[in-house]
Amino acid sequence: MGKQANPRTLSDSEAKSVIRNLRVSPQKLNLVATMIRGMDVNKAIATLTFSRRRISGDVKKSASVSDRKC
Numbered sequence: 001m002g003k004q005a006n007p008r009t010l011s012d013s014e015a016k017s018v019i020r021n022l023r024v025s026p027q028k029l030n031l032v033a034t035m036i037r038g039m040d041v042n043k044a045i046a047t048l049t050f051s052r053r054r055i056s057g058d059v060k061k062s063a064s065v066s067d068r069k070c
Contacts, residue, residue: 015041017066024055032059041067 010016022029032055036044041063048060 015066017062019058019062022055022058024058028053029055029059032056036063 032048032051032053035051036047036059039047045060045063045067048056048063
């Protein structure tokens with residue numbers, strides 16, 4: 001009797017993670033996101049570990065959480 005569930009928009013081999021209340025400009029976040037977009041999760045975490053950008057730590061934390069959920 002409740003609301004119908006939305007169909008899954010991502011394939012089974014993809015994951016999505018959302019970070020809220022992050023104090024950084026969207027342009028700076030997009031620089032890091034484009035750097036790891038399309039990579040395997042483990043390779044992306046390794047890339048973020050050695051990145052010199054300040055935001056890479058928060059993105060790495062989010063990526064590791066989404067890795068555990070899959």
